[in-house]
Amino acid sequence: LNFTNADPVLLKSTLFPKGGWINCISVDPLNGDRAIVVFTNYNVRSLFYTIDGGINWESIGGNLEEFPNGSGSGPSCRWAQFVNRPEGLIVFVATNLGLYSSKILNGDNTNWELEGEGTPLEYAVCEMIDTRQSDGFTGIATHGKGMFSGTPFVTSIKNDYNNDYNNIMVNPNPVNSNSKIYFKDKIDFSSIKLFDVNGKF
Secondary structure: OOOOOOOHHHHOOOOOOOOOOEEEEEEOOOOOOOEEEEEOOOOOOOEEEEOOOOOOOEEOOHHHOOOOOOOOOOOOEEEEEEEEEOOEEEEEEEEOOEEEEEOOOOHHHOOOEEOOOOOOOOOOOEEEEEEEOOOOEEEEEEOOOOEEEEOOEOOOOEOOOOOOHHHEEOOEOOOOOOOOOEEOOOOOOOEOOOOOOOOOO
16 A cells, blocks of 8 residues: 555544644444544544545544533543444443443534443443454453453344344343333244353253
8 A cells, every 4th residue: 555645634624632642533334434533632623534445534432522522521532443234333432430332423522431331341441442353252451450251242033923123123232230122113932042051052
C-alpha cells in the first residue's frame, strides 16, 4: 500500500476535537463505509460515526458524555468494535470505566449499556476489543484484570413452527440469573435450546 498521496481530508470533520488523540479507527468488516473513530482524551467528544466512508460524521457519545460537548466526567473511550450477527448489529466500546454496548447508533442520543455487571469486568479499565465475525466471539483486554471473552448473542434459538427467525427477539448472552424471550407473533409451537460457552446444552 502506498499512502504517500493519500487525501488528508478523508478523516477530517469539523466535529473532531482539535488536538484530539485518536486511539482507534474501527471499520465494520461487512460494510466498509461504516466506521467509528475513537478519541481517547478527556473533555472532548469521544466517539464519531460515519456511514458513507468518512464523508460525513456524527457524534455518538450519547450517555457516555456527561455534557454534549464532551466535557465533564465522562469516561475515557479506548476502542470500538462492530459485531455483526444474524440477530442484529452490536457495537462495543472499551472505556476506562468498563465495557459498553449499543445496538442502535443514534447520534448524541445513543444509549450505551454497561456490560458484565456483577463480574470482574464491571468498571474494569478496558483497553482493546477484537471479534470474530463468523460466530460473534469477542475478546476484551483489560488493564490489570486480565482477558474476558464471550459471544454477545444467543444464536441457537429456532422457531420450528415456521422457521421464521424474524419473529423472535433475543436477549444478549450471557444473561443474569433469568431472562425473557419475546415472540412478536403468536405461534403454537417453538423449540428453544440454550447452549453454554462450550457449545453444550
